[in-house]
Amino acid sequence: MTLASFTTPSGFLLPSIHSAPPFFTQQPNPNTQSIVTENWTRLILTYARYRRLFFIKLEDAETKGGDWDEVLRNERINRQLFPSHLSHILSQMVERNQAVYEPQKQTRSVLLYWRLPEEWAEVLHEWVTTTGQLNSILTFYEIIEPPIESVLSGIPMTLLRKAISILGRTGRAQIISVADGEGVRFFAGTGK
Amino acid sequence: MHRLGGVGMAAFDRHQQAQRSFAELSSEISQTQIDYVDSQLSQFRTALYRFATTHRKKIRDDPNFRHAFQQMCSSIGVDPLAGPRKGGWWAELVGLGDWQYELGVQIVDICVSTRERNGGLIELSELIRLVSKLRGVESGVITQDDVIRSIKTLEPLGAGYQVIDMGGGRKMENGSRVSEDLIVQKKGWSVERSRAALENMLLRDGLCWLDEQDEGSGTAYWVPSAMQWDI
Structure with missing residues (x-):
């Protein structure tokens, strides 16, 4: 039995473990399951990063046709990840700060940290600096949906807020009330 | 009646004398034999030395030649890795010691890095495949014999690496999937x-590893150590 990697239609390279039938079953042996969980976690995060997906939901494992089909299913060996197994994996990811339940107080949907909020903060500051927008006021909308697509395009509001508040702690950002809601002003600084 | 050796005290004396002479002769013969063997051995040693130095490169590079060489060594009771000096004069001579230890280190490397997914059991052929990949050599350059x-x-290190004979152990060869019915069917258990x-x-x-989505039996078991992993 040879397990080979596989390139999906979206161009993502699935690791060879994805073609191992038992990879899709929750393992009764805790040591084995921790290997399985670790591999799923890595796969979910790299795929999310590749396709810029910020959320994964149990629904994605329940029904076909979502963004996650290529990963949560392997039609070539007729296997799929069941919602209960995905739920277990997500809980482990939340425990290790690789994701957070979003919205809070439920466990069916998570916001994935393929970049940690601290890393997003740096990415954000870098973007503001290189696009020459330091010291001017930006609305959240301008960051999430900039006229020219950026590394931050489509970032969820909650994640953006976290990143801004991290920059705020080192005096590199300040939230300001503007006419139609909130805006933010960024300042130079190393963050040290 | 005349008896060889006669009778009486004289016969006893004669008997003792004869024994002494035999003993002397015997030790003389032994000495000659030892000397002979000694000289043979030193000749052999020189010959082996010459052989090993001349063919050093071939021994290291050519698996068939190496195998034949090791076969020859073991059939005459010489361990290519043993010797009085550090690493063995023999090992130094051929440089086989380093090669073997190096291979050992790589084996440990692979065993450690695959332990999680195979539970610490790896098929010899898979190990050879991975070692060859790690060394960047064609398959066939490293043989089963070399790995064993x-x-x-590695034994003296007490790291617990050992070759387990799976008893006709090729039974996993056709695939790494096992199920209850398969064992009942094939083994009569x-x-x-x-x-x-x-x-x-x-x-x-x-x-x-458990597979609960098996088409045939509903539940199947997979032995990761018998699978080939590309990445």
Whole structure:
């Protein structure tokens, strides 16, 4: 039995473990399951990063046709990840700060940290600096949906807020009330 | 009647004398033999030395030649890795010691890095495939014999690496999937015994992974150590 990697239609390279039938079953042996969980976690995060997906939901494992089909299913060996197994994996990811339940107080949907909020903060500051927008006021909308697509395009509001508040702690950002809601002003600084 | 050796005290004396002479003769012969063997041995040693130095490169590079050489060594009771000096004069001569230890280190490397997914059991052919990949050599350059030998050199370290004979162990060759019915069918075991064996492998030893989406049996067991992993 040879397990080979596989390139999906979206161009993502699935690791060879994805073609191992038992990879899709929750393992009764805790040591084995921790290997399985670790591999799923890595796969979910790299795929999310590749396709810029910020959320994964149990629904994605329940029904076909979502963004996650290529990963949560392997039609070539007729296997799929069941919602209960995905739920277990997500809980482990939340425990290790690789994701957070979003919205809070439920466990069916998570916001994935393929970049940690601290890393997003740096990415954000870098973007503001290189696009020459330091010291001017930006609305959240301008960051999430900039006229020219950026590394931050489509970032969820909650994640953006976290990143801004991290920059705020080192005096590199300040939230300001503007006419139609909130805006933010960024300042130079190393963050040290 | 005349008897050889006669009778009486004289015969006793004569007997003793004869024994003494025999003993002398015998030790003389032994000495000659020892000398002979000694000289043979030193000749052999010189010849072997010359052989090893001349063919050093070939021994290291050519698996068939290396195998034949090691066969020859073991059939005459010479361990290529043993010797009075550090690493063995023999090992130094051929440089086989380093080669073997190096291979040993790479084997440990692979065993450690695959332990999680195979539960610490790896098929020899898979190990050879991975070692070859790690060294960047064609398949066939490193032989089963080399690997087994290297694993033996690791023994004194007490790291617990050993070659297990799976008893006609090629049974996993056709695939790494096992199921209760398959064992019952192929081995004639009872369902209970098959189940117990598989459950032990699964739960206690972590040697196999469960697959609950199997088309045939509903539940199948996979032995990751018998799978080939590309990445």
